[in-house]
Amino acid sequence: MATVQVPEIVVRRLPLYLRELMKMGAEGREITSSQELGARLGISSAQIRKDLSHFGEFGKQGTGYNVDSLAGELKRILKVEKAWDVVVVGIGDLGRAVARNTGFVDRGLRIVALFDSDSAKIGNRVGDLTVETTADMVASIRTHGVRVAMLAVPAREAQAVAEKLVEAGIQAILCYTPTSLSLPVNVRVEYLDPVLRMQQMTYYL
Amino acid sequence: MATVQVPEIVVRRLPLYLRELMKMGAEGREITSSQELGARLGISSAQIRKDLSHFGEFGKQGTGYNVDSLAGELKRILKVEKAWDVVVVGIGDLGRAVARNTGFVDRGLRIVALFDSDSAKIGNRVGDLTVETTADMVASIRTHGVRVAMLAVPAREAQAVAEKLVEAGIQAILCYTPTSLSLPVNVRVEYLDPVLRMQQMTYYL
DNA sequence: GCATGTGAACGGATTCACAGCG
DNA sequence: CGCTGTGAATCCGTTCACATGC
Known part of the structure; x- marks a missing residue:
């Protein structure tokens, strides 16, 4: 096993392995092989073995x-044994759907607060949380030491809101807004733009 | 320019270039360079020039x-000059948010029908569409010649529903459900699992 | 002068293939 | 024997650097 530094592309595959393993666990499977796991995911067995070898045997x-x-082991490596506290900013249709998603906790993410700048939404309940005003956001995030956020605000607000999140101490942002954010390099950002994914496919149609 | 066969990874970047160019257009910019575009996206200028060189000058x-x-040119290459007809299957919180998203049409995707298996939802209006029963789905998709679908059903139904979509003639599926689908190789699938993306980031926290 | 387009060089990731061990 | 773990070989993508042409 190499302790040097794990290529990012390897880290990006680990959550996929974990998801499939949890599914296999739920199916009652006790043992698997790199071959079987690979077949279920469309990945070669050598790839899986090599990826895992970065972390141990x-x-x-x-x-x-x-x-x-x-x-x-994968949960430990990915640091999702316990759930991270997460805030959701922007409680429109999409933010509300995200906030109601019950699939996060088992996978290491617990939504603890919702924020929106629209005064009409403040105080609304979504699931068992209440929408708070973004005016209180920075202080609240800082107080609770939250480090992870999901961003689902309109595109034109995304950059400004993201900067506030960084100011509040957020270190990882999952951005549902179709925009590239420009943030300090120590803040990680992942983007989920369904249209980008679709357009990757229409090329082949 | 090479006519050989464009690497998939290149195709995956084109939608990103297109999105940023449309944003620049909306800002009133008329001219740009590979350097500027790259700076806005966090990609090297050489990469962008090389990518584009696969398709022409x-x-x-x-x-x-x-x-x-x-x-x-990118719209033409990606075949999104006109909007593709798209169906959404699974009108839960997430499917509803997807169906209400107004950002698709300008980017080459027009949602034309919504399907759900829950009889309580049939007939509900979402935006200017009405939820239809999945019993009619295959016939309806086939009749209208729809080739693209978004899938937001519960995980346990995803595989079965996806197979019905394929049977109906769907060739590209954007899967919001956190599951790997097993489908014929001629059907393209892209996955949007927010947790996978989050877990890629928690590794680095 | 300046930015593109591109062959060549480089670096990194995937696959191969096998030694090692249960 | 079967499957892992891993160096070696291969493949592929990115970067370099410069000729080309506006």
């Missing part, structure tokens, strides 16, 4: 991997 | 690129 030769223990 | 030496005409 988790398998038994001749046997394969224990599903639950490998899932546990 | 769109710039003027010493000057750069005309924003609108390069955007037009």
Whole structure:
């Protein structure tokens, strides 16, 4: 195993392995192999073994991997054994859908606060949370030490809101808004623009 | 320019270039350069020039690129000059948010029908569309010749529904459900799992 | 002068193939 | 024997650097 520095592209595949392993666990499977896991994900078995080898030796030769223990190792590596506190900013249709999503907690993310700048929305309940005003956002995030945010505000506000989040101490932003953000390099940003993904496919139609 | 076969990774970047060019156009910019575009996207200028070179010569030496005409070329390459008809299957919180999104049409995607299997939802209006029953889905998609779908059903139904979509003639699926689908190789699938993206970031926290 | 388009050089990721071990 | 873990080989993508032409 290499302790040098793990290529980002490897880290990007680990959550996928984890998701499939959790699914296998739910199916009652106890053992799997790099071959089987790869087949389910459309990835080569060598790729999976090589990826895992960056972090240690988790398998038994001749046997394969224990599903639950490998899932546990991946959770540990990805730091999602416990759930991170997450804030959602922008409670429009999409933000509301995100906030209502019950699939986050099991996977290491717990939504703890919702913010919006529209006074008409302040005080609205979504799931078991109440929408708060963005005026209080920075202080609230800082007080609670939240480090992860989901951003679902209109495109023209995205950059400004993101800067406020960074000011508040947020270090990872999942951006649902179709815009490139310009932020300090120590802040990580991932984008989810469905149209980009669609346009990747229309090329091939 | 190479007519051989464009690497998929290049195709995946084109929609991003297009999105930024449209934004520049909206800002009133007429000319740009690979350098400027790259700076806005966090991509090297050489990368952008090389990517574009797979499809032709769109710039003027010493000057750069005309924003609108390069955007037009990319739309043509990605086949999004006209909007594709798209169906949305699964009208829960997320599907409803997707269906209400007004940002699709300008970018080459027009939602034309909504389907759900829950009889309580059939007939509900979302935006200016009415939710239809999945019982009619295959026939309806086939009749209208729709080739693109967005899938936002619960995980356990995703595979079965996706197979019905394929049967109906769908060739590209954007899957909002956190599951790997197993479909014929001629059907393209892109996945949008926010948790995967988040877990890529928690590794670095 | 300036920015494109591109062959060549480089670096990194994937695949191969096998030693090692249960 | 079967499957992992891993160096070596291969493949592929990015960057370099410059000729070309506005």
